[in-house]
Amino acid sequence: MTPARTLFHSALAVAFLACALPSPAAVASTPEEDAVLAPVHQLFNGMSAHDGSAIKASAIPGANMILMRDGKPHQMTIESFADRLSKPSPDGKDTPIEESIHDPLVRIDNDLAVVWAPFEFLSNGKVDHCGTDLFNLIRVDGKWLIASVADTGRKDCPAQ
Structure with a gap:
């Protein structure tokens, strides 16, 4: 077989595998x-x-x-975070906010789980900051609950 033909067959095999293997985004999540x-x-x-x-x-x-x-950590409890977000703004109008993650990496071992995912935080419908969220979760009485959250918030977001 000529080198050109071997290269063609190799390229064809790679193309077939690229189409046949699911991308991470195409893999369905499990019920767990x-x-x-x-x-x-x-x-x-x-x-x-x-x-x-x-x-x-x-x-x-x-x-x-x-x-x-x-580069500086701002530490708080979930209760102080909740209290801060649930207080009405001084002008009486709550700014519409939305945080979303995509392509989460979920790992589970018995009653312990971790979620690592890129996020975007929108304020008034515009990207305010983005980064990566890290959630540690535990299962208590059959229900998953967040034990801790860490994130990297930065302003150099692609969608800004």
């Missing part, structure tokens, strides 16, 4: 992964609704949050 992600989405929904009770319900009491901003 969906269950792990449920409190994360509950947290985000509570944030959007400025609902402190929903935020707190997504986590164990005293869950720790570490938000990295400009």
